[in-house]
Amino acid sequence: MDVHIHGRNVDITDRFESYVESKTEKLEALLPKAQTFNVKVSRLSDKSPKHGDRVEITIVGSGPVIRAESSGSDKYTAFDIAYGRILERVRRAKDRRQDRRGKGRTSLGDAASNDFSGVGITPASLDTVNAVANGQPVAQAGEGDDVYTPVVIRSKEFPAAxxxxxxxxxxxxxxxxxxxxxxxxxxxxxxxxxxxxxWNYGVISLDDAA
Known part of the structure; x- marks a missing residue:
């Protein structure tokens, strides 16, 4: 696994590089097909050192991209937290795959094809789906006429997969x-x-014919 470390407004020392590289051994065992381990370190505020550093970790391989980020009092603390999140996500994904192989379990694909009957999941109504698609506020269960409106709305576009x-x-x-x-x-x-x-998940699909 190739390790790449980039710093923004913060020095990347040989000691930090060695520390990061020493942590990749466990990931190489968990992710034998991982190709690159990218670490981006940035200083949150030069004027306020107490704000510390931010570390973003991205793992690229033959499978899905794995990401995690965290802030800490220094780059070592921030890296350890982000690294712990990476390990948790990898292990959770592996555990979920093993759990799917258990006998008598219903896969999400089978549940979705049967409208989630018998698995305790209720698909969202068409009105809710349309409201989400159009960026409209959606009433929360048990709140009557109250609606939830986020203070900050960020917009992103991704290629359809x-x-x-x-x-x-x-x-x-x-x-x-x-x-x-x-x-x-x-x-x-x-x-x-x-x-x-x-371990429960839900699926919402848009019906183009509606």
Missing amino acids: RLTVEEAVDQMELVGHDFFLFVDDSNGRSSVVYRRKG
Whole structure:
């Protein structure tokens, strides 16, 4: 695995490089197909040292990209936290794959094809899906007429990826997000998987014919 470390407004010392490289041995065992381990270090504020440093870690290989970031009082602390999150996401994804192989379990793909009957997941209503797609506020359960409106709305665009539901959940876990947008390979619909409690996940799909 190739290790690349970049610093922005902060010095990258030989000691820090050695520290980062020593941590990659465990990841190489967990991710034998990983090709590059990228670490970006930046100083949050030169005028306020107490704000510390931010570390962003990106692992690129033959599978999904894995990312994690964190802030700390210094670059070592920030790296350790981000590195711990990487390990947690890799292990969670591996555990989920092993759990899927258990007998008597229903895969997300099978559950979605049967409208989630018998698995305790209720798909969102068409009104909710349309509201989310159009950037409109959505009423939260139990709040009556109150609506949730985020203070800051950030907009991003990503290339559409055709994936199975299982693959989308794996990628969501590895980047550490609570949801993941994708094109469902089984039906060509724009969809999103999202994390529920524990090991439960949900899927929302847009019906282009509606």
